[in-house]
Amino acid sequence: MRLATIDNGTPDGRLVVISTDGTSYAEAPVPTMQAALEQWATAEAALRAVTTFDQPLAQARLLAPLPRAWQWLDGSVYASHGALMDKVIGVEKPPVPFPLMYQGVSSKFYAPNEDVVMADEALGIDFEGEFGIITDMVPMGTSAADAAGHIKLVVQINDWSLRTLAAPEMKTGFGWIQAKPPCSMAPFAVTPDELGDAWVDCQPNMNLTVHWNGAQFGNAHGQAMGYGFDALVAHAARTRDLVAGTVIGSGTVSNENFREVGSSCIAERRGIEIVDEGAPKTEFMRFGDSVRMEAVTADGRKPFGAIDQKVVSR
């Protein structure tokens, strides 16, 4: 089952169910994605019972499937990315026996084709292609084994970053405020069963194809997470209940052979350039630049649709 949210002028939009062929939709029997997640046990059956899709999707204005969330927790579990970023930022972090995770702004997720408003071109504007999941309510102390059952939907995310601000904030130990403006979400939120063999051990078994200004920039594979999403949910829930509609991200998708497959963010490519050539040569994004991100399965399916948007000045 694939779900989306149509812009109806309200902050939470209107939840819709997408047809199997992805060309049409039906209004869902539950008004919003947040409402569905708060009553998933009953909402799921009602959503799955929708079989008549009478509205053409091409004419719809789509928001993020969850346009705002009570909680956004972003991991960083692709080891090849983390090691390189530490080197670039100049941070020496001791290895820790738990997944890296920060809490970010969740009061807005950009729609997949919405212009992204950035404060200043000089701040090192960067994209970060990620996978994410959305939970129902997860009680404090839930184990990783039980956490898998709370992963109700899988999503695709662009975690926008301002790199000039990231290192100074990180060095305080407090995480990021200014370096992390709101993220974007691809149009479709997908149940794990719908992904079939593209979802293995709570990890995405598919590529994330990234284009920057029309040129392919990265095509890393998702199934290289140091911790699966089940472990991320359990980590987040150790000392707090996770509110229904909690979004948890993987961090930038990255593979050890990033020189071959490319990267899901500019900072990683710059890191490779620093290691290989002594200095970065790829600049960060400018106003007017566009980025397109689309996960593609081995059999050519694109379950989440595409994020395709432009960076603009405020």
Place this chain on the structure above:
Amino acid sequence: MRLATIDNGTPDGRLVVISTDGTSYAEAPVPTMQAALEQWATAEAALRAVTTFDQPLAQARLLAPLPRAWQWLDGSVYASHGALMDKVIGVEKPPVPFPLMYQGVSSKFYAPNEDVVMADEALGIDFEGEFGIITDMVPMGTSAADAAGHIKLVVQINDWSLRTLAAPEMKTGFGWIQAKPPCSMAPFAVTPDELGDAWVDCQPNMNLTVHWNGAQFGNAHGQAMGYGFDALVAHAARTRDLVAGTVIGSGTVSNENFREVGSSCIAERRGIEIVDEGAPKTEFMRFGDSVRMEAVTADGRKPFGAIDQKVVSR
């Protein structure tokens, strides 16, 4: 004007206006605190026009004035606390030309008398007495001068912390997830004008009295912030719009003469013991322990009411 939220069985509760003498209330012409903050320009006049308070407050079950928020950003701007905590945690942080701030869980704020559920007594359960503010919508790039006008309400907060988990998380640079379960709020949210001379340069000119299991533990003065709340709002809004209902905290209230006035958290007292005696002797909280926090002005007013609650096992 003082506002509170009555428990009516819904997540956001029912907004009420408190009488001047603090003994009674009236239902507000706007249903919830969040709704009031989203339309403050019009809501404020309607709230201030309430003059008949027909319900006795003593019989009401009060929630946090804002029971859940889209965003909670906590500063750490009392220098005497920061310096000592770095020493205790063993973190060497370079001085930075901006206020320290992390984003924490905001999907729940504990009611002032609600039992606080903690995962494990061994995690170093600690209270942190703070002041906070709540904003209406603050556009990205708002200056500190303009930010003052977006501070609509002042609140009093207990930022619960799990100290055993805090240092390892801080050392990752990603901030805190497990070390920071939900906070508590005192019952009344107060407009800055109501505070009179207890609100100076966007700082609280009053003491925060803290009792642990009935014994006075701290009585630090609020007006020692390295950055006022106006600067904190501007810092948070540099690269993002702040959603209406954003809560921003001061961090643990602390004074340079903490040996005389006491502390607003156990970790600070332990830090003093480490410095003075070579080792900490005060233990963290146990299940069943209670903490009471109440701000008191020079003329004896208690504008926010008291947080008075107990730590319990899940």
